[in-house]
Each structure stands twice: as C-alpha cells, then as structure tokens.
Amino acid sequence: MMMGDSFGSMGSSMASLFFLWATIQQIFPNHLKITIKEFLLSLFQQLCFAQRVSDHFTNLFSPYVEINFPESDKYSFNQAFSAIETYLESKSTDKSKRLRGSQVKESKGLVLKRNEAKVRDVYEGVNVWWEIVVETDGNRYYKLTFHNRARSLITNSYVKHVVQEGKSIIVKNKQTRLFTNNPSSQWVFGQNMWRSIEFEHPASFETLAMDPKKKEEILSDLIAFSNGKEYYKKIGKAWKRGYLLYGPPGTGKSTMISAMANLLNYNIYDLELTAVKNNSELKKLLTATSSKSIIVIEDIDCSVEFTGNRIKKENSSRERYGKEDKDENSVTLSGLLNFIDGIWSACGQERIVVFTTNHLEKLDPALIRRGRMDMHIELSYCTYEAFKILAKNYLDLDGDEAHPLFREIKTLLEETMISPADVAENLMARNHQINVEKSLRLVINTLEEKKDNQKSQQEKKKQKKFKMFG
Ligand SMILES: Nc1ncnc2c1ncn2[C@@H]1O[C@H](COP(=O)(O)OP(=O)(O)OP(=O)(O)O)[C@@H](O)[C@H]1O
Numbered sequence: 001m002m003m004g005d006s007f008g009s010m011g012s013s014m015a016s017l018f019f020l021w022a023t024i025q026q027i028f029p030n031h032l033k034i035t036i037k038e039f040l041l042s043l044f045q046q047l048c049f050a051q052r053v054s055d056h057f058t059n060l061f062s063p064y065v066e067i068n069f070p071e072s073d074k075y076s077f078n079q080a081f082s083a084i085e086t087y088l089e090s091k092s093t094d095k096s097k098r099l100r101g102s103q104v105k106e107s108k109g110l111v112l113k114r115n116e117a118k119v120r121d122v123y124e125g126v127n128v129w130w131e132i133v134v135e136t137d138g139n140r141y142y143k144l145t146f147h148n149r150a151r152s153l154i155t156n157s158y159v160k161h162v163v164q165e166g167k168s169i170i171v172k173n174k175q176t177r178l179f180t181n182n183p184s185s186q187w188v189f190g191q192n193m194w195r196s197i198e199f200e201h202p203a204s205f206e207t208l209a210m211d212p213k214k215k216e217e218i219l220s221d222l223i224a225f226s227n228g229k230e231y232y233k234k235i236g237k238a239w240k241r242g243y244l245l246y247g248p249p250g251t252g253k254s255t256m257i258s259a260m261a262n263l264l265n266y267n268i269y270d271l272e273l274t275a276v277k278n279n280s281e282l283k284k285l286l287t288a289t290s291s292k293s294i295i296v297i298e299d300i301d302c303s304v305e306f307t308g309n310r311i312k313k314e315n316s317s318r319e320r321y322g323k324e325d326k327d328e329n330s331v332t333l334s335g336l337l338n339f340i341d342g343i344w345s346a347c348g349q350e351r352i353v354v355f356t357t358n359h360l361e362k363l364d365p366a367l368i369r370r371g372r373m374d375m376h377i378e379l380s381y382c383t384y385e386a387f388k389i390l391a392k393n394y395l396d397l398d399g400d401e402a403h404p405l406f407r408e409i410k411t412l413l414e415e416t417m418i419s420p421a422d423v424a425e426n427l428m429a430r431n432h433q434i435n436v437e438k439s440l441r442l443v444i445n446t447l448e449e450k451k452d453n454q455k456s457q458q459e460k461k462k463q464k465k466f467k468m469f470g
Pocket residue numbers: 207208209210247248249250251252253254255256357358379419420421422424
C-alpha cells in the first residue's frame with residue numbers, strides 16, 4: 001500500500017523526466033545533445049533523489065504507522081518475534097499460495113503453515129499488514145503497518161493479542177523433552193548439566209486407572225495452577241506447586257507424572273539425586289531448569305539423606321571426604337527445602353515439583369508437612385473403579401458391568417491387594433489379538449493366587465504375634 005504509493009510517485013517522476021528530455025531534444029536539437037546513456041544515468045540519479053524526497057514526504061504525510069519487531073534485541077532473542085512468526089504462520093492457510101509443511105510433534109501430524117513475506121490481518125474490522133524484512137546484514141524484523149486511526153486499538157490490544165496467541169500456539173506445539181542430570185564431572189563451564197531426549201509417552205489422565213473423583217480433583221488442580229499466573233502474583237507467592245505421589249510399586253506414580261507433562265505440555269526434569277554431590281550442585285542444576293517444567297525426584301525415600309537415616313549418612317559422608325562441613329559433601333534436606341520453599345524462585349516460574357515414594361512413613365516430616373508439598377496423592381491398589389478404566393483401555397469394555405465376569409472380579413478386588421500394573425499385565429493383548437474372555441480369566445486367576453498368598457501371609461503374621469505375646 002505504501003510501497004504502491006512510492007512506486008507511483010517513482011513512475012510519474014520517470015515519465016516527467018522522459019517528457020522533459022524529449023522536449024529539450026526537440027527545442028534545442030543542436031545545442032543540448034544528450035546521449036541516451038547519459039540520459040539514463042542522469043535519470044537514475046534523479047530517480048534516487050526523487051525517491052528519497054518522495055519517501056520523506058510519504059512518511060511525513062502518510063496516515064500509516066509502522067512498528068518494527070526485531071528478531072534480536074541487544075544480543076538477546078526477542079521472544080515477541082517468534083510469537084509473531086508463529087501467529088502469522090497459523091493464520092488461515094485457505095487462500096495462501098505459499099505454504100510450508102512441518103511436523104513439530106509426531107503425534108500431531110503434518111502441519112501446513114503460511115510461508116509468505118507479507119500477510120494482511122484483520123482485527124476488529126481494522127486492516128493491518130505484516131511484512132518480514134531482511135536487512136543486508138542478515139538481521140530480520142517484522143514490520144507492522146496500520147492506519148493511524150487505529151493506533152490505540154493496535155498498540156493497546158492487537159499487539160498483545162498477537163503475542164499471546166503466538167505464545168499459546170508455541171506451547172501447544174512444543175515438543176516436550178525429558179531431561180536427566182549429568183554428573184558434575186561432565187559439566188563444561190556450566191553447560192551440559194542436563195541431557196535430554198524427546199518425550200513421547202502416551203500416558204494421559206483419561207487412561208490413568210484411579211478413582212474418578214480423585215482424578216478430577218488432581219486435573220482441576222493442575223489446570224488451575226497452569227492458569228494461575230495472575231493469582232500467584234496477586235498473593236505474592238512463587239508460581240510453583242508441589243505434589244507428593246505415594247503408594248506401592250506399580251500403582252501409576254510414574255505414569256501420572258507422564259500424564260501431567262502431556263496435559264500441560266511441560267518438560268520433565270528427572271533429577272537423579274545419587275549423581276548430585278552437594279547442595280551447591282543441586283542449586284546449579286535446579287536453576288538451570290526452564291519454566292513450564294516438572295522437576296521429579298523419584299523414590300525420595302531411597303535418598304538416605306531425607307529419611308530417618310540422616311545422621312548415619314552424615315557420618316559416612318564425613319568419612320568418605322574427610323571433611324567436617326556436611327553441606328559441601330552431600331545434598332541435604334535443607335538444600336532441597338530451600339528450593340521447594342521458593343528461595344530460588346527468582347530463577348524461574350511455573351514449575352511443578354513432584355516427589356514419589358513407596359514408603360510415606362520413612363520420609364522426614366519436614367519434607368512432607370502441609371504447605372511444602374501442596375498435594376499428597378495416594379496411588380493405591382487397584383479398585384473396581386480403576387479396573388473398569390483398565391478394561392476400557394485394554395479390552396474396549398465400557399460400562400459398570402460390561403462383561404458377566406466383572407462381578408466376580410469386583411468381589412475379588414475388594415478382598416485382594418493387586419497393583420494396576422499387575423492387572424494391566426493380564427489384560428495386555430497377546431500378539432495384538434484382543435481376547436476378552438481369556439484376559440478376564442487371567443485377571444481372575446492372578447487375583448485368586450494373590451488372595452491365597454495374602455491370606456497365608458496374614459495367617460503367618462498372626463501366628464508370630466501369638467507366639468510373641470502368648
Ligand atoms: N493407575 C494406573 N493406570 C494405568 N496404568 C497403570 C496404572 N498403574 C500402573 N499402570 C501400568 O503399570 C505400569 C507401571 O506403572 P508405574 O511405573 O506408573 O508405577 P509406579 O507407581 O511408578 O511404580 P514404582 O513405585 O515401582 O515406580 C505402567 O506402565 C502402566 O502400564
């Protein structure tokens with residue numbers, strides 16, 4: 001539009017110059033001889049001058065306003081640039097003739113994106129034009145042009161809308177990654193602390209077998225957390241949330257962490273504490289994690305420091321390093337608590353901390369006191385409610401009594417402790433052939449076996465007690 005104006009004025013300057021030359025040639029055929037080459041050179045010089053003057057006047061009187069969004073801003077990446085890029089790429093591709101195919105996530109299929117240097121957008125009935133400009137030194141910026149009339153609408157709300165929309169598309173399409181910490185011997189100048197791989201786990205809350213009410217409660221807690229930026233700011237608390245998942249092996253603790261990551265599109269930082277030498281290393285590792293992430297410490301009871309064996313561990317660490325200062329030689333409970341309590345909150349926001357344990361009773365009370373871990377989630381042995389979810393996942397059986405054998409399984413589940421992992425193992429199709437009857441019979445057999453074992457173990461315990469006190 002403005003470019004069109006410039007070209008128009010350029011064309012009219014050229015025509016008038018050519019007309020001038022022809023007139024001069026006719027009036028003074030013998031006095032002022034200019035060759036066509038000289039004329040073109042002069043024309044070019046005139047043109048450049050005319051263009052500069054025209055640009056100047058166009059800018060001076062143009063009713064249009066421009067805003068530039070450079071890709072980098074003083075050596076740092078301008079995040080608004082990538083948000084704008086994503087937003088523009090996502091604009092309707094129906095009429096676009098230049099498209100780019102890309103795949104950000106295997107599960108999300110091929111995505112067609114707009115691939116044009118200039119894009120027109122309409123916001124609340126107002127036209128705006130975006131153009132990607134590449135300077136001679138390779139620097140890029142997005143130029144936004146709009147009519148001065150819409151100045152306050154565009155600067156106050158449209159730009160904000162574009163950046164927010166772009167960022168949310170980035171989050172949606174983000175390929176989540178699973179990070180694991182490297183031992184400090186492999187760190188190079190504060191780099192290489194974490195190694196990562198693409199995270200492609202199919203776990204979801206939908207397929208997670210647990211009490212539906214409890215599941216709903218956790219889901220809404222997670223969603224409220226992820227939308228809670230303003231709320232956390234208002235109450236003056238770091239935007240973090242801690243979950244303690246506890247329960248016997250195979251009840252879905254790790255599966256739930258994967259489901260959380262998939263739900264929120266967060267990265268997972270799986271912190272292996274045995275590879276961390278001391279609090280200082282722990283601090284460096286944690287500060288190197290990005291926001292929108294889940295920091296996981298699995299089997300926290302196995303990190304001896306945090307259990308009743310703390311004193312024992314301190315002594316042994318002193319022996320190992322021959323030094324007195326325990327903080328220098330080991331990760332301590334207080335080091336970890338500092339992180340949870342948000343002392344290092346300045347180094348990142350929107351983070352979830354998850355601890356898992358098989359033995360809640362072994363943990364130091366300081367670690368699990370309310371307020372520190374916001375939610376304690378018990379993942380228990382398989383209930384009938386959980387079984388129904390597994391039957392739906394594995395056998396496509398949907399409903400309260402979707403199969404006559406369900407009733408028997410229900411009674412057995414009430415009397416037997418079996419993990420969802422053990423039930424799932426029996427429901428798993430052999431050679432991808434679902435055999436409902438056979439799978440359910442297998443579940444019943446396993447349940448009966450476990451029931452007998454558990455009964456005889458209880459008997460033995462009773463006899464032992466009887467002998468001790470009797
Ligand atoms: N609640 C559940 N819902 C659906 N599948 C489950 C559930 N619990 C376990 N499973 C199945 O069992 C497998 C093992 O479960 P998972 O690793 O999540 O258990 P865990 O509680 O982390 O065990 P551990 O304490 O040994 O680490 C999973 O891959 C999943 O297939």
